[in-house]
Amino acid sequence: MLEKTGVPAASDLENVMPSEERLNRGPVAVIECFQNIPCNPCYTACSRNAIKEFEDINDLPNIDHEACNGCSLCVSKCPGLAIMIMDMTYSEQEALIKIPYEFLPLPKENDLVKGLDREGKPVCEAKVIKVMNPKSFDKTPILSIAVKKEFAKIVRNIGMGDEDGR
Numbered sequence: 043m044l045e046k047t048g049v050p051a052a053s054d055l056e057n058v059m060p061s062e063e064r065l066n067r068g069p070v071a072v073i074e075c076f077q078n079i080p081c082n083p084c085y086t087a088c089s090r091n092a093i094k095e096f097e098d099i100n101d102l103p104n105i106d107h108e109a110c111n112g113c114s115l116c117v118s119k120c121p122g123l124a125i126m127i128m129d130m131t132y133s134e135q136e137a138l139i140k141i142p143y144e145f146l147p148l149p150k151e152n153d154l155v156k157g158l159d160r161e162g163k164p165v166c167e168a169k170v171i172k173v174m175n176p177k178s179f180d181k182t183p184i185l186s187i188a189v190k191k192e193f194a195k196i197v198r199n200i201g202m203g204d205e206d207g208r
């Protein structure tokens with residue numbers, strides 16, 4: 043599925059998802075990087091050494107979720123937009139997810155938007171909590187959005203328009 047559509051299968055996601063126990067302890071990075079390409083800014087961005095040194099530049103990133111504190115430095119440095127932060131402790135009902143976002147215009151804080159799944163389909167309502175727009179050319183803006191906890195593993199993007207055709 044991944045090779046044909048660019049959308050990871052459930053089994054691909056299971057392999058990179060932190061344990062439920064780790065997810066329930068606070069913010070942590072989820073790295074959905076599945077292709078062996080010559081790239082390692084995630085490793086160089088991580089000052090906690092949570093992402094292990096690459097033996098070969100084409101290696102897939104290897105993250106220690108115990109060492110990761112969800113700081114999100116790697117999120118804005120990844121050219122493949124492959125990393126998100128998941129915080130299941132945000133509130134009783136909601137998770138906070140931080141996603142890289144390259145489209146313009148950027149949403150504004152407190153905007154109500156649609157949470158889109160990995161295929162771009164709207165699946166839930168989402169609220170924009172924070173917009174980080176680094177000035178540096180090699181950093182991608184990061185949106186912090188709140189979604190109901192049951193959608194935290196499903197939402198990977200936001201939509202501000204007519205994604206479901208209605």
Ligand code: SF4
Binds near residue numbers: 115117
């Ligand atoms: S979120 Fe921070 S600590 Fe975690 S892997 Fe990324 S840079 Fe490292």
Ligand code: SF4
Binds near residue numbers: 073102124125
């Ligand atoms: S920076 Fe992104 S695309 Fe590059 S290896 Fe790391 S996770 Fe994969």
